[in-house]
Amino acid sequence: MTVSAPESAPETRVRREHRTPPRKPRPAPTARGFSPLRIVGMAFVWLFTALNVVILYWLVTAAFKTPIEIFNKPFHLPYTWFERGDPFRNLRYAWENAGFGNAFLVTVALVAVSSVVIVAVAAPAAYALTRLGVRGSNPMTNFFAIGMGIPFQTLVIPLFIGMADLGLTNNLFGMFLVYVALSLPFTVFLLTGFFKSLPDELEEAAAIDGASPFRTFFTVMLPLARGGLITALILNAIGLWNETLLAIVFLTDNANFTLARALFTLYGAASYQSEYGGLIAGVAIVVLPMLVMYILLARRIITGLTLGAGK
Incomplete structure (x- = not known):
């Protein structure tokens, strides 16, 4: 019986050097060559972005201008109120x-x-x-989805009649109830995507350790869904901050006005008095806080929505 001699180190090294390298992954279709659709899409995005930046610039500068400057020099920097030593006159108004x-x-x-x-x-x-495997959970989830598709404008008159019978019109508590009721379908539907994405193993391990569903929800699953909860909180805050129609219908006392309702009242008074600088300053007060909030938290919002939709 013959025993083959072991390969020498130089021969092994030569064989290793002649191995076929791994195949490189193919680039994405949009990254190869010329794509007219991609160029048109990018041009549209940048055009839309530039338009919004111009509008934002006009809004911020007009908040510090006199009515004459607003109409005669809409894209110039403000100077009249600054020359008079009262640059924040419109905001104060x-x-x-x-x-x-x-x-x-x-x-x-x-x-x-x-x-x-x-x-x-x-x-x-x-x-x-x-x-939790609740019986009829899928139809109930679809029910919440249907609730998202119902325009709340169609519910304004029935809501007003019902709230008036309960004495909750022109009442901040009644406004709170309306906000919560109309925002629940979207929020429940959004959070179902996050809870579906959570791993089953952690829930099963908690059940083996003797944790009740109540305890499992608060100590295990709720911290894991923190990203979805923050996303839902931010989206609801932005939507309610900008809500106008319900505030106009349900609130009539100046002491209960929200910013959107106060801006609606300011529009009539400012138009009559030609206080267009004060009116635009009011628009800036309403718009800029949520704009700054979105810019600071945009990455978290987009990441949260992507995770919820991707699972």
Whole structure:
């Protein structure tokens, strides 16, 4: 019986050097060559972005201009109020004369409480529909999806009649109830995607350790869904901050006005008095806080929505 001699180290090294390298992955179709559709899409995106930047520039500069400057020199930098030593005159007019100071506090409190309660109610509902095997959970989830498709404008008159019978019109608590009720379908539907994406193993391990469904939800699953909860909270806050129609219908007392409702009232007074600088300053007070909030939290919002939709 013959025994073959072991290969020498130089021969092994030569064989290793002649191995076929791994095949490189093919580039994406849009990354190869010329793509007219991609160029048109990018041009449209940049055009839309530039248009929004121009509008934002005009809004911010017009908030510091006199009415003459607004109409005669719409894209010039403001100078009249700065020369007179009163650059914040328009902002002060909107804040004090139009009642934006009180409206700002009312809006912050109402939006903050409503957003927290909406998420606090929607999270257990979404968890029960997706993780507890509740009978009829799929039809109930579809029911919430149908609720998203109903325009709330069609519910304004029935809501007003019902709230008037209960004495909850021109009442911040009634406004809070309306905000929560109309925002729940979207929030529940959004959070179901996050709870479906969570791993089953952790829930099973908690059940083996003797944890009740209540404890499992609060100690295990809820921290894992933190990204979805924050996304839902931010989206609800932005939507409620900009809500106008319900505030116009349900609120009539100046002390209960939200910022959007106060801006609607300011529009009539400013148009009559030609206080267009104060009117635009009021628009800036309403728009800029949510714009800054979105810019700071845009990455978290997009990531949260992507995770919820991708699972």
